[in-house]
Amino acid sequence: MMETSAAKTKQSSFQITGMTCAACANRIEKGLTKLDGVNTANVNFALEKANVTYDPAKVDVQNLEDTIKKLGYGTVTEVAQFNLEGMTCAACANKIEKGLSKLPGVTSATVNFAMETARVEYSAGEITVEDMQEKVKKLGYKALVKQENQNAGDHRVREIRGQKRKLLISAILSFPLLWTMVGHFSFTSWIYMPDFLMNPWVQLLLATPVQFYIGKQFYVGAYKALRNRSANMDVLIALGTSAAYFYSLYMTIDWYIAGDQMHHGPSLYYETSAVLITLVILGKLFEALAKGRTSEAIKSLMGLQAKTALVVRDGQELTIPVEDVIVGDVVLVRPGDKVPVDGQVLEGVSSVDESMLTGESLPVEKKAGDAVIGATINKNGVLRIKATKVGKETALAQIIKVVEEAQGSKAQIQRVADVISGIFVPIVVGIAIAAFLVWYFFITPGDFAHALEIAIAILVIACPCALGLATPTSIMAGSGRAAELGILFKGGEHLEQTHKINAIILDKTGTVTKGKPELTDVITQDNEADFLRLVGAAEKNSEHPLAEAIVAGIQARQIELPATESFEAIPGYGIKAVVEGRELLVGTRRLMEKYNVDAKAAYEPMSRLEEAGKTAMLVAIDNRYAGMVAVADTIKETSKAAVSRLKQMGIEVIMITGDNERTAKAIAAQVGIDHVRAEVLPEGKAEEVKKLQAQGKKVAMVGDGINDAPALATADIGMAIGTGTDVAMEAADVTLMRGDLSSIPDAIFMSRKTMANIKQNLFWALGYNTLGIPIAAIGLLAPWVAGAAMALSSVSVVLNALRLQRVKVRH
Numbered sequence: 001m002m003e004t005s006a007a008k009t010k011q012s013s014f015q016i017t018g019m020t021c022a023a024c025a026n027r028i029e030k031g032l033t034k035l036d037g038v039n040t041a042n043v044n045f046a047l048e049k050a051n052v053t054y055d056p057a058k059v060d061v062q063n064l065e066d067t068i069k070k071l072g073y074g075t076v077t078e079v080a081q082f083n084l085e086g087m088t089c090a091a092c093a094n095k096i097e098k099g100l101s102k103l104p105g106v107t108s109a110t111v112n113f114a115m116e117t118a119r120v121e122y123s124a125g126e127i128t129v130e131d132m133q134e135k136v137k138k139l140g141y142k143a144l145v146k147q148e149n150q151n152a153g154d155h156r157v158r159e160i161r162g163q164k165r166k167l168l169i170s171a172i173l174s175f176p177l178l179w180t181m182v183g184h185f186s187f188t189s190w191i192y193m194p195d196f197l198m199n200p201w202v203q204l205l206l207a208t209p210v211q212f213y214i215g216k217q218f219y220v221g222a223y224k225a226l227r228n229r230s231a232n233m234d235v236l237i238a239l240g241t242s243a244a245y246f247y248s249l250y251m252t253i254d255w256y257i258a259g260d261q262m263h264h265g266p267s268l269y270y271e272t273s274a275v276l277i278t279l280v281i282l283g284k285l286f287e288a289l290a291k292g293r294t295s296e297a298i299k300s301l302m303g304l305q306a307k308t309a310l311v312v313r314d315g316q317e318l319t320i321p322v323e324d325v326i327v328g329d330v331v332l333v334r335p336g337d338k339v340p341v342d343g344q345v346l347e348g349v350s351s352v353d354e355s356m357l358t359g360e361s362l363p364v365e366k367k368a369g370d371a372v373i374g375a376t377i378n379k380n381g382v383l384r385i386k387a388t389k390v391g392k393e394t395a396l397a398q399i400i401k402v403v404e405e406a407q408g409s410k411a412q413i414q415r416v417a418d419v420i421s422g423i424f425v426p427i428v429v430g431i432a433i434a435a436f437l438v439w440y441f442f443i444t445p446g447d448f449a450h451a452l453e454i455a456i457a458i459l460v461i462a463c464p465c466a467l468g469l470a471t472p473t474s475i476m477a478g479s480g481r482a483a484e485l486g487i488l489f490k491g492g493e494h495l496e497q498t499h500k501i502n503a504i505i506l507d508k509t510g511t512v513t514k515g516k517p518e519l520t521d522v523i524t525q526d527n528e529a530d531f532l533r534l535v536g537a538a539e540k541n542s543e544h545p546l547a548e549a550i551v552a553g554i555q556a557r558q559i560e561l562p563a564t565e566s567f568e569a570i571p572g573y574g575i576k577a578v579v580e581g582r583e584l585l586v587g588t589r590r591l592m593e594k595y596n597v598d599a600k601a602a603y604e605p606m607s608r609l610e611e612a613g614k615t616a617m618l619v620a621i622d623n624r625y626a627g628m629v630a631v632a633d634t635i636k637e638t639s640k641a642a643v644s645r646l647k648q649m650g651i652e653v654i655m656i657t658g659d660n661e662r663t664a665k666a667i668a669a670q671v672g673i674d675h676v677r678a679e680v681l682p683e684g685k686a687e688e689v690k691k692l693q694a695q696g697k698k699v700a701m702v703g704d705g706i707n708d709a710p711a712l713a714t715a716d717i718g719m720a721i722g723t724g725t726d727v728a729m730e731a732a733d734v735t736l737m738r739g740d741l742s743s744i745p746d747a748i749f750m751s752r753k754t755m756a757n758i759k760q761n762l763f764w765a766l767g768y769n770t771l772g773i774p775i776a777a778i779g780l781l782a783p784w785v786a787g788a789a790m791a792l793s794s795v796s797v798v799l800n801a802l803r804l805q806r807v808k809v810r811h
Contacts, residue, residue: 009039012061012105012126014050015076016068017159020221021045021233022421022468024073027225029418031071035059042410046472051409061105061126072224077107080129082118082143084111084136092141099139103127118143130323130391145323163285170214170278173206177271181784200252200268207270211245215277231425233463237280239429240459241273243452244783248273267449269456269783276460276787283791287469287798301400301483304375309340312384329387333378341374342389350381402488402735406479407472411496413758414471420766421464428462428773435777454779461772461786466793470761473801478754481805486737487747494733498717498751500698504646504744505689505711507703508657508664511721512671512741513633515704517546519553520614520634523605524627531627533559535619538577538584541567546615547575549631574617585620592618592625599625613666639671642741645810647672649745652697656680656688656711685711702736702744719744746809753807761797768793 019025025045032041032050037058043050052064065075087093093113100109100118105126111118120132129145136143180197196202212219218241221234248268255266309322312330322340325331330346333339339352351363354376363379366372372385374394391397432455440451475492482489489495509515524531536554539547541564554561565578573594574587585591589606592599597620606628609616614632618625646653654675657664664678677688685701689711692699701708701715712718712732720732721739736743772789775781781789 008055008057009053010056011051011053012064012123014052014065014068014126015124016043016048016050016073017076018073018221018224019043019045019048020217021463021465022418023225023230023232023425023464024221025468026418026422027228027230027232028068028071028073031067031228032064035063035067038064044407044410044472045468046476047407051405061123065123071228072221075123077121078124080120080122080132081146082120082132082136083146084116084118084141084143086141087113087116089113096136096139096141099135100132103132103135106132117146128392133323142324144321160285160288163281163288166214167278167281167285170210170274170281173210174271174274174278177203177206177274178784181271181275200248200255200266203268203270204249204252207245207248207274210274210277211241214281215241215273218277218280230422231429233425233465235425236428236459236463237276239432240456240783241276243459244269244273244276244456247449247452269449269453272453272456272783275784276456279784279787279791283465283794286791286795287465301396301403304338305396306338306340306375310334310337323391325387325390327387327390331385331387333372333383333385335378335380335382337378339372339374339376339378339383339385341387342394343372343374343385343387345370345372345383346386347384348381350383351379352383353377353379399483399488399737402490403479403483406489406491406495407476409475409491409493411471411475411492411758413496413755413762414475414492417467417471417762421467424462424464424467424769428459431462431773431777432456432458439779450779453783454777456783457776457781457786458773460783460790461776461781462769463790464765464769465790466765466768466797467762469794469797469801470765471758473798474754474758474761474804477801477804478750478757481807482747482750485743485746485750485809487743487750488735488737489747489751490733490735494717495751495754497698498700498734498748499755501651501700501717501748503652503654503692503697504700504702505654505656505685505692505715506673506741507685507701507708507711508655508659508667509633510704511702512639512655512667512673513635515633517549517615517631517633519550519629520632521609521616521630522627523602523629524619526621526626529557529559531619532557532629533561534579534582534584534621535586535629537561537564537579538567538575538586540564541577542569542575544569546617546631550617550629553631582622585623586617586629589618592620595620595623597623597625601625602628611662611666613663613670633667635667635670636740638740638742642745643672645742645745646748649748651748654688654692656685658682682708683710686714689714700744702741719747749809750807754804757801757804761800764800765793765797 016028022045025043028050029041029043032038032052037055039053039055041050041052050068054064068075084096087096090113093111096118097109097111100106100120105123107121107123109118109120133143176197180193180203218234218237221232222238225232225235248270251266251268306322308319309325310317310319310332311325312332317332325341331340331343335350345366345368347368349367352366352372353363354373366383372383375396435458436451436455439454440446440448444450475495479489479492479495506512522528522532532554536551536559539550540561562580565581568576570576570587570591573591574585577584585595585597589599589603599618599620602618602625606616606618609630614630616628616630618628620626643653652675653673654677655664655668655673656677658680659678661676661678664676668676680688685708689699689701693716698716700717700719701711702719702721703712704721712720717734718732719734719736721736734747736747772781772786776786
């Protein structure tokens with residue numbers, strides 16, 4: 001369960017069973033929204049999930065579940081089983097049982113003192129296994145998950161297994177009926193046809209279990225829908241197959257009463273109803289299997305997590321499940337092992353492969369004091385880390401949560417599809433009745449059987465399953481693929497809106513540039529190594545960021561720094577130090593003038609460096625000008641290529657910064673940005689966004705997500721450049737985990753691809769119905785062919801959405 005920032009509202013999610021099409025999802029959504037205290041309700045048909053934001057003072061989880069049940073659907077109750085440690089008597093068991101029972105989302109909790117186990121039934125959207133373990137821990141005990149029960153609650157697997165069994169029974173019973181139908185065609189007269197199969201009673205015997213045992217789910221669904229004064233796919237299937245079955249039953253009885261013992265009996269349509277139900281079950285099975293593949297991204301992210309951790313407790317090394325690691329634990333990570341949790345390096349030096357989370361292909365060097373992210377891979381040295389974030393707080397858990405929420409949210413285009421599917425069924429029933437009457441009274445007067453066949457074909461071909469799946473499957477596949485590329489969309493609506501962006505504002509520091517100054521230029525007439533040795537020794541005493549950049553640059557050249565005999569910082573000027581008996585001055589022109597050092601010859605090259613966006617510092621040794629060093633916040637390697645791609649996509653790129661105009665223009669020129677807004681204060685960035693919006697542009701703001709928060713919130717799409725641990729806590733709509741600009745065109749590209757995929761799906765779904773209904777109405781579509789086509793349409797929509805999982809981006 002997640003509490004929102006408003007504090008008065010909560011958000012819960014429910015896994016729903018019994019939905020058959022988008023009309024069901026629409027009905028549940030409307031039913032929940034009508035409850036007093038419910039702010040928003042989103043029901044995702046493809047994920048079979050409801051996300052509800054509500055006021056807990058007015059409505060609780062039980063009310064929400066009861067409403068879902070009253071509408072004729074179910075919610076999945078998961079079961080967790082634990083081994084308990086630390087109990088000493090029955091009172092301990094009682095204490096744990098009461099504590100677990102009081103947790104929100106827990107339906108029942110049973111603790112067995114003798115077996116030292118606990119069994120908890122709970123709503124997965126309301127509470128997690130980790131929450132229960134935390135509660136037991138607070139009570140003074142320990143709960144370990146029983147491994148064999150971890151997959152016990154996968155209702156989708158059970159559902160697929162059940163559908164396979166039904167399909168097998170239905171296929172075995174329907175095949176002989178299909179055989180009789182094929183035998184009616186003149187071009188199949190050569191096929192052997194056993195006489196007993198043509199007997200109406202044999203056909204009735206075969207068709208009845210299919211109609212009422214296998215087809216029970218359609219009758220139940222249709223009853224629930226009609227009871228709530230709405231109509232869905234089940235209504236169409238139940239109407240169509242019942243019409244064929246009961247008409248055939250009537251003809252069978254009439255044939256028997258009349259005593260007309262014709263060899264082949266009357267014209268019957270048992271095969272129509274049985275084959276239709278078999279095809280629909282087959283389509284639903286394919287659909288469920290394909291839908292399962294749309295959430296592969298979530299499964300692969302979950303699979304990244306380490307299963308165990310090597311912790312040091314009381315001087316001993318213990319291998320424990322990763323769920324049992326607590327904040328503050330010291331964890332050993334050996335070469336080749338996964339980092340189990342987010343933490344900080346205490347000891348050791350190594351390189352860590354962070355590509356699975358940040359997309360950065362090169363390993364990142366780690367030493368004492370550096371942060372490491374759970375699920376990344378330690379390449380060489382042994383690292384001793386202190387756990388800082390565990391369980392739901394880790395970066396990986398936050399990423400999974402963001403992707404799940406994005407896949408469960410609704411894009412605006414989906415709401416349009418939901419409205420269409422909601423009114424579609426009653427219209428189709430009306431068309432089917434009208435077609436029946438026209439055929440029965442005018443085209444083939446008195447031919448009830450043929451008119452009925454036309455009506456059945458219309459009812460079946462018009463099922464809006466594909467329409468309901470068109471949008472959510474694309475959103476799921478698109479947001480999942482984007483997550484694999486290091487792009488986290490916070491919701492389907494943001495994935496949809498991003499494709500409209502035509503102007504992008506880039507913050508300079510940390511976005512276009514690395515955000516960390518580096519030593520870029522060294523100019524001296526003395527020996528460079530000796531010169532840098534003295535400068536580094538003088539600067540290492542300063543806490544100024546530019547001094548730190550100089551020292552880091554010198555040490556990277558493997559130059560050892562001697563001790564400093566004296567040091568003085570001169571605010572606004574620079575520093576004065578004595579190293580190895582020599583007096584050094586490092587700083588501005590004014591510092592040189594103050595100490596009467598003649599450095600005029602250096603002013604011109606100094607100005608050139610400043611025009612290139614660098615900060616230059618003059619150096620005097622023993623009151624004689626000796627050279628200069630320059631420091632700059634260098635641009636990221638990918639910035640220029642990313643800006644070029646954005647321009648090719650027809651997007652206007654603007655850079656915004658608080659720096660002076662000369663530096664800003666120098667940086668912009670290096671990466672190919674034509675429009676620059678310099679000397680803008682953080683609060684002024686939001687105003688710049690508004691100015692572009694006033695020109696009718698759809699604006700994306702890209703920043704580090706902290707001091708750019710007002711601008712990120714104001715923009716149509718806010719993109720936060722972030723790498724790792726505080727990901728998903730940014731105030732942006734999109735988080736770019738890779739930390740470089742190439743993710744921006746990737747995000748827009750994925751949004752465009754996803755929207756194109758949704759439009760293809762909607763075109764196919766609506767076009768299929770629009771074409772199919774008139775073809776069925778003029779009698780060119782047999783009911784069983786309509787059933788096969790209807791099943792194929794749903795599967796094809798999901799398979800088209802799955803193409804998004806293989807999208808390649810260009811770099």
